[in-house]
Amino acid sequence: MKGSKFTKRVSKEAYAYTPGLKVKLATTIYKTRRLPVPGEVLVGMGDSVSYDTIVARAFIRGDPEVVKVSTLLGVEPEELPEYMYKRVGDRVKKDEVIAGYTALFGLIKKRATSPIDGTIESISTATGQIVIRGLPVPVEVDAYIPGEVVEVLPREGVVVKTNAAFVQGIFGIGGETHGRIRIAVDSPEEELTADHVTSEDKGAILIGGSLVTLDALRRGVEVGVSCIVAGGIHHKDLKEFMGEEIGVAITGQEEVGLTLIITEGFGRMRMSRRTFNLLKRFEGYMAAANGATQIRAGVIRPEIIIPHEEHYEETSGDELAAGMIPGTPIRIIREPYFGAIGRVISLPVELQQIQTRSYVRVVEVELEDGRVVIVPRANVEIIEE
Amino acid sequence: MVVLRKPNEKMEYILATDVGSTTTKARFFHKRDGEWRFWVAGEAPTTVEAPYEDVTLGVRNAVREVEELTGHQILTPDGTGIIIPYDGEKGVDLYCTTSSAGGGLQMMVAGLIKTMTAESANRAALGAGAIVMDVIARDDGRRIYQKIRRIRSLRPDMILLAGGTDGGAKAHVMEIAELIKAAEPKARLGISYKLPIVYAGNKDLRPQIKELLGKDFALTIVDNLRPVLEIENTEPARRAIHELFMEHVMSHAPGYDKLMKWTDVDIMPTPAGEGMAMQLIAKVYGKNVLGVGLGGATTNVYSVFEGKFVRSVSANLGMSYSITNVMKEAGIKNIMRWLPFKLDEEEVANRLMNKMIRPTTIPHTLEDLIVEHAVAREALRLGLRHHKGIATRLKGVRVKRTIGDIFEQALEETYIDLMKIDIIAGTGGLLSHAPWRAQSLLILTDAFQPEGVTWLFQDSVFMMPHLGVLSTVYPEAAWQIFDKDCLVRLGTVIAPRGLAKEGEEVMTVEMEMPDGETIREGVKFGEIKCIELPERQEANITIIPQRGFDVGNGSGHKVEGKAMGGVVGVILDGRGRPLQLPEEEGLRKELLLRWWHALNLYPEDELKELV
Numbered sequence: 001m002k003g004s005k006f007t008k009r010v011s012k013e014a015y016a017y018t019p020g021l022k023v024k025l026a027t028t029i030y031k032t033r034r035l036p037v038p039g040e041v042l043v044g045m046g047d048s049v050s051y052d053t054i055v056a057r058a059f060i061r062g063d064p065e066v067v068k069v070s071t072l073l074g075v076e077p078e079e080l081p082e083y084m085y086k087r088v089g090d091r092v093k094k095d096e097v098i099a100g101y102t103a104l105f106g107l108i109k110k111r112a113t114s115p116i117d118g119t120i121e122s123i124s125t126a127t128g129q130i131v132i133r134g135l136p137v138p139v140e141v142d143a144y145i146p147g148e149v150v151e152v153l154p155r156e157g158v159v160v161k162t163n164a165a166f167v168q169g170i171f172g173i174g175g176e177t178h179g180r181i182r183i184a185v186d187s188p189e190e191e192l193t194a195d196h197v198t199s200e201d202k203g204a205i206l207i208g209g210s211l212v213t214l215d216a217l218r219r220g221v222e223v224g225v226s227c228i229v230a231g232g233i234h235h236k237d238l239k240e241f242m243g244e245e246i247g248v249a250i251t252g253q254e255e256v257g258l259t260l261i262i263t264e265g266f267g268r269m270r271m272s273r274r275t276f277n278l279l280k281r282f283e284g285y286m287a288a289a290n291g292a293t294q295i296r297a298g299v300i301r302p303e304i305i306i307p308h309e310e311h312y313e314e315t316s317g318d319e320l321a322a323g324m325i326p327g328t329p330i331r332i333i334r335e336p337y338f339g340a341i342g343r344v345i346s347l348p349v350e351l352q353q354i355q356t357r358s359y360v361r362v363v364e365v366e367l368e369d370g371r372v373v374i375v376p377r378a379n380v381e382i383i384e385e
Numbered sequence: 386m387v388v389l390r391k392p393n394e395k396m397e398y399i400l401a402t403d404v405g406s407t408t409t410k411a412r413f414f415h416k417r418d419g420e421w422r423f424w425v426a427g428e429a430p431t432t433v434e435a436p437y438e439d440v441t442l443g444v445r446n447a448v449r450e451v452e453e454l455t456g457h458q459i460l461t462p463d464g465t466g467i468i469i470p471y472d473g474e475k476g477v478d479l480y481c482t483t484s485s486a487g488g489g490l491q492m493m494v495a496g497l498i499k500t501m502t503a504e505s506a507n508r509a510a511l512g513a514g515a516i517v518m519d520v521i522a523r524d525d526g527r528r529i530y531q532k533i534r535r536i537r538s539l540r541p542d543m544i545l546l547a548g549g550t551d552g553g554a555k556a557h558v559m560e561i562a563e564l565i566k567a568a569e570p571k572a573r574l575g576i577s578y579k580l581p582i583v584y585a586g587n588k589d590l591r592p593q594i595k596e597l598l599g600k601d602f603a604l605t606i607v608d609n610l611r612p613v614l615e616i617e618n619t620e621p622a623r624r625a626i627h628e629l630f631m632e633h634v635m636s637h638a639p640g641y642d643k644l645m646k647w648t649d650v651d652i653m654p655t656p657a658g659e660g661m662a663m664q665l666i667a668k669v670y671g672k673n674v675l676g677v678g679l680g681g682a683t684t685n686v687y688s689v690f691e692g693k694f695v696r697s698v699s700a701n702l703g704m705s706y707s708i709t710n711v712m713k714e715a716g717i718k719n720i721m722r723w724l725p726f727k728l729d730e731e732e733v734a735n736r737l738m739n740k741m742i743r744p745t746t747i748p749h750t751l752e753d754l755i756v757e758h759a760v761a762r763e764a765l766r767l768g769l770r771h772h773k774g775i776a777t778r779l780k781g782v783r784v785k786r787t788i789g790d791i792f793e794q795a796l797e798e799t800y801i802d803l804m805k806i807d808i809i810a811g812t813g814g815l816l817s818h819a820p821w822r823a824q825s826l827l828i829l830t831d832a833f834q835p836e837g838v839t840w841l842f843q844d845s846v847f848m849m850p851h852l853g854v855l856s857t858v859y860p861e862a863a864w865q866i867f868d869k870d871c872l873v874r875l876g877t878v879i880a881p882r883g884l885a886k887e888g889e890e891v892m893t894v895e896m897e898m899p900d901g902e903t904i905r906e907g908v909k910f911g912e913i914k915c916i917e918l919p920e921r922q923e924a925n926i927t928i929i930p931q932r933g934f935d936v937g938n939g940s941g942h943k944v945e946g947k948a949m950g951g952v953v954g955v956i957l958d959g960r961g962r963p964l965q966l967p968e969e970e971g972l973r974k975e976l977l978l979r980w981w982h983a984l985n986l987y988p989e990d991e992l993k994e995l996v
Binding site for chain 2: 061063064065066077121122124126127128129131170171234235236238245246247248249265266267293295333334335336338349354355356357358359360375376378379381
């Protein structure tokens with residue numbers, strides 16, 4: 001009987017609220033490198049590109065500058081055109097006189113000058129203001145990862161393809177960078193301290209274990225490390241390092257001297273063995289990394305891309321993560337079992353009471369150490385194999 | 386646009402969803418014995434983002450949960466839509482939804498004077514359910530180039546431009562309009578469409594505004610929201626914002642083109658739905674209401690005060706995505722003060738950071754729950770402070786002052802007076818999911834500090850937005866469900882304003898219980914008591930405060946009224962207003978535990994272990 005207390009109902013399959021982080025030995029990466037405004041694409045189909053290759057360039061319209069010319073001259077807005085020396089579309093130089101008048105045989109002289117180099121965009125007889133558009137500002141986009149150009153987006157950019165190992169972190173700061181991977185610790189449990197960072201690590205991507213300390217970060221900046229990857233970081237160290245508290249997780253623009261990627265979370269957290277072992281396997285390889293994180297409205301997770309030519313059996317790509325079924329490997333992402341890894345035993349349909357006395361949807365999990373625990377479904381993530 | 390497939394009286398099943406920033410919540414309603422009731426809820430992660438980028442997937446998952454729990458088929462066999470209408474076996478008669486996914490409706494507003502038209506424009510946008518990214522005004526303290534840079538960096542969904550009374554300022558309003566044009570703001574969702582601008586300023590400027598902005602923007606012109614200084618008319622602007630939200634914003638968000646075809650009623654921003662629910666409470670009871678939606682990303686506070694509806698949104702105060710921002714704004718010490726057990730400050734900070742990066746997780750242990758409840762108190766406190774900054778008297782209008790005002794030195798900017806608030810209502814995940822209702826009652830009480838006699842309500846399983854949107858097409862059904870299944874009567878809080886030494890008498894309360902018995906309780910300072918009075922029962926009360934304490938009629942003056950029963954009961958709160966926690970740690974913890982014990986707030990055994 002449906003819903004009867006005598007039958008235990010289970011879902012055949014259930015979604016996980018938190019998508020698992022990707023840790024892949026081999027996958028095909030496609031990176032779209034796009035200009036913020038239309039411009040010129042500098043490479044062609046099939047071209048080989050490297051980390052620093054500039055693939056597209058554009059000019060962004062300059063900032064506008066508003067000048068209250070009628071106020072400066074002391075004339076009515078509607079009279080303004082009579083006193084303008086320049087017309088809409090004319091180029092002007094900084095400090096060049098753009099409007100003025102002389103009265104009383106030269107005794108009264110009033111002038112308005114341009115505060116910037118630019119072009120006259122509008123002359124308003126309603127407000128007496130003119131808008132001068134600044135000179136265009138060049139912007140360039142590099143390839144970020146080495147590989148082959150597989151698509152040219154006319155006037156916008158390109159798509160670069162490469163075969164690579166791919167690791168996602170949970171949180172990061174700092175933008176795109178690249179460097180050679182060096183494993184700085186002996187195990188995923190070990191902390192990454194300043195002693196692990198040497199002067200030879202300039203430009204490197206340093207891999208730590210369970211925690212990166214504040215002095216390690218500072219030493220990293222000192223020697224010019226490109227990126228530090230660790231399982232966890234203490235909140236107060238991050239705050240100290242950044243010089244401010246993180247309010248909302250939208251990062252990537254920080255200029256703190258290096259890129260930081262945290263793979264597990266805040267506090268001391270052993271780096272997942274899969275992540276650690278994968279990074280270890282590619283020690284000495286060049287890799288691209290980006291700390292940019294956005295949790296809300298378009299999730300972006302930090303990433304490490306390690307291009308390689310080796311032939312492993314390709315693991316699944318970007319297809320949508322499947323749901324949980326009995327046997328699915330999962331990780332618990334909240335106390336009291338934070339970080340524990342296990343497999344789904346069952347997915348009871350009925351709500352169950354947990355310690356808080358809340359009734360929630362749960363999943364029954366067998367942990368690696370053999371314990372069987374019941375946790376809220378919301379507190380697990382699927383490990384993608 | 387509303388296209389109902391059946392007349393209201395023939396309907397039997399209604400499905401409503403809210404596509405939230407974190408989760409999509411489906412609520413299933415059914416007419417039984419001639420009465421509309423809530424049946425079951427289903428929830429699933431929202432799928433607005435990569436790799437899914439189609440909100441209908443999340444809606445399908447949430448509805449599938451409803452199907453699983455009820456055995457009632459709702460989705461078409463191929464899962465690409467909802468079966469409408471109910472055919473005697475499967476389907477629903479009406480489907481409607483609200484949405485705040487992908488950041489909701491994000492707006493920039495501009496006006497002439499910061500405290501006048503810009504403030505009115507801000508209230509209009511907030512009232513329409515928007516998150517206001519910035520308010521640009523002529524006197525906002527920024528240089529012109531700073532304003533331009535700011536407008537260029539924002540990527541709003543829409544701009545509301547006001548300024549000038551009808552027949553008033555012209556040139557200065559045009560200056561602001563020229564500034565916007567020069568900055569060339571781009572729309573958030575794609576560069577392929579024109580950014581919508583609603584003009585609600587001086588009507589004499591309409592031709593000029595049309596000429597200046599008509600080509601580059603999707604311009605809509607509506608009645609001036611401040612036609613004269615003494616009147617604020619936000620309704621036309623609000624309506625235009627809703628229409629543009631559907632036409633321009635929603636249709637560009639991932640999957641919404643499909644979802645728009647599924648629904649029978651226009652998709653409404655979640656806060657607009659929530660606001661309608663709050664207004665419904667005020668209307669039905671004829672009282673002043675202070676409402677709050679404590680969400681994952683934002684805190685929305687609503688007030689209906691002497692008929693005037695105002696909403697504020699604190700965009701970065703929330704319980705998941707924005708939880709660390711609460712810590713940043715309130716300070717970790719203010720969060721820690723609500724914890725009666727020893728927990729390292731850094732440990733709490735780390736936990737909050739972990740919640741931010743994994744926002745969908747929920748507390749599993751009691752300790753974790755209590756930490757989140759501490760954050761909630763601070764988010765609500767800050768949210769109310771923000772609301773008071775929005776719910777202000779119209780500035781620029783001459784105010785008649787009484788002798789009393791002169792003695793009070795300055796007239797308070799806000800008109801929100803907690804003593805005159807009759808009802809406080811809460812919604813949002815944390816409040817609705819609080820395992821025991823007394824917890825949400827005390828969270829609301831500690832944060833908002835109601836004064837005098839206040840009735841407290843809360844949303845049972847988070848369905849106020851759903852019922853808000855439903856009320857636009859089927860108000861009778863919405864109210865039946867609202868009354869029976871949504872609105873949980875928590876009880877009444879009786880709290881005198883004033884302070885004293887611990888142990889001193891604060892008030893005496895006499896309650897005429899429904900069975901005829903009269904209860905007389907004395908309350909001492911620092912004390913909190915709970916008297917059981919079940920839901921849907923009332924008691925006549927007489928409150929006699931001590932000198933120095935006010936329950937609505939002035940210091941030491943008696944007040945007579947009605948206490949509403951509830952799942953918690955009637956709370957006699959002698960802790961004083963403003964509520965102050967002792968600096969000394971031991972004393973503070975002891976006091977917190979005493980209050981919690983009085984309300985049986987958390988499971989005692991587990992709590993003892995923590996302390």
